[in-house]
Amino acid sequence: MNKLLPSLLGWGAGFVVTALAATYLIVQAPHPDAAATAIAPLAVPVTSVTLSDVAIPVISHGRVSVTREHQLSAAVSGRVLEISKAFVNGAHIEKGTLLLRTDPRPYELEVHQRQSDLDRMLLQLEETRALAEVARSQSADSPFARYIPQMRFAESQAAAAREALKFARQQLRDTRVYAPVSGRITGVMVQPGQQVSAATVLGLIQDDSWQEIRLPVSDHEAHLLGINADDGAGDFSQISVSLRTSEQGPVWPAKIVRSEAERGQFQQIILVAHPDYSARPGTPHLLAGTFISAEIRGAQRSDVRVIPRSALQADDRLLLLEQGNRIVTRDADIIHRGRDLIYLSNDLPAGTLLVNSRRQTLLTGTQVTPVNSDTLAATPENF
Structure with missing residues (x-):
């Protein structure tokens, strides 16, 4: 018994020390806030719906072709005395240019x-x-x-x-031979000193006024341009065309002159355009075979809603921000999908805010913080 007493006293003293230490730590521990910190709404990029009167552009592509090549021939017999420096293969000449002279x-x-x-x-x-x-x-x-x-x-x-x-x-x-048309020389078949007779072919000239570009459009696009998809008929005078060879290159105006009698390879209507070089004097003429991108516009439409393509969600939905910046889903009534813009017939007021990104799935009723799309680039972590 005498031996057990010191052990019990030692055990009791250790227990007391441990209890005191635990009590001290509990008292000194930091106390949590009375209320949890609220989670901020997710920041999302937004854009505004634009309401405008616009001629909706249709984009098509084609190649420049020349449908008429003029044979330059001698009207009288004689020996060729002189050939102009402009009369060479590949040169572009204007109508009335002196090309050669015979004796x-x-x-x-x-x-x-x-x-x-x-x-x-x-x-x-x-x-x-x-x-x-x-x-x-x-x-x-x-x-x-x-x-x-x-x-x-x-x-x-x-x-x-x-x-x-x-x-x-x-x-x-x-005895003086002049260019009968404006165009590009594709063949010179005579040399100085050569004896020629009447009707001898001297060269070939691609006639500028007979350059054509075949532009395929779908039935939907033809409807936008005011063209009947059944027979290809329409008021072509109301259609304007702008041609480009590159994104930053010059623009050539053109005119739609007709539609072809048959549909193209993919059942598209083929519109035939003529470059209008007279509209911009001094603009270089296009080479035959050049690949062309054409922007075609018909008559103006009133009260069209225009949004960027990035604002159109999957399954052709729109994410609108309504009262309290809460998400509302609505189906998009699409008139036309352009390269950069979407044209809608939805009854949306001008300035309506739309989510301008497809990178996140947002549920109806979600509250968000709208961020202008232009400023979002400075804070990419938001999305």
Whole structure:
């Protein structure tokens, strides 16, 4: 018993020390806040619905082709004296440009000869007219005595000589060959010193006025442009076209001139456009075979809602922010899907806020903090 007492006392003292230490730690521990901190609503990028009158653009693509190539031929025979530096393969020339010149001397001689013949016939005509005046003053009775047939003959001779001179002058002018159309030269088939004859082909010119671009559009796109999808008919004068070869390149205006009689490979309606170079003088002409992107616009539509493509959610839904910045889901009534924009017919007031991202799934009723899409880039951690 005497041995057990010290052990019990030691155990009791240790227990007391432990209890005191535990009590001290409990007393000194930090106390939690009375209420838990509220979780802030999720920040999401938003954009506004724009209400506008707009001609909805349709994007199509095609290649430049030339449907008419002009054969440049000689009108008279002769030796080629000179060829213009502009008359080379690949060069673009304007209508009326001098291309080459053949030896004019035989035709100059012909002009002088025909001028001499005309002068002689005119002299004979005047002599006959003088004799006719004398015969009339002598009261001659017969037509021959009054020089009536002689005058007809002299006048016809003078007229024939006049036409012969006119033809000789035309042949002299034809020794100079000018570009009959504006276009690009695709073939030169003559050299200086070469002897050519009438109808000899001298070269080929692609006619600028016969450049075409075939632009396929779907039935839906044709409807947007005011074109009947059944027969391809429409008021093409109300349709404007802008052509580009690259995103940052120049713009060529064009006109839709017709639709083709048959649908294309993928059952699309084919619109045929002609570049309108006269609308922007000095703009370089397009090369045949160039790949073209075309923006086609028809008549304006009123009260169209326009949003960026990024605001259209999966399954063609819209996430609207209504009272209290809470999410409301609505189906999108899509008129047309553009490259960057979506055109809607929904009855949404201008300025309605939409979630402008597809990166998160937001449930109806979720409260969010709207963040302008332009400022979101500075705080990417928000989304």
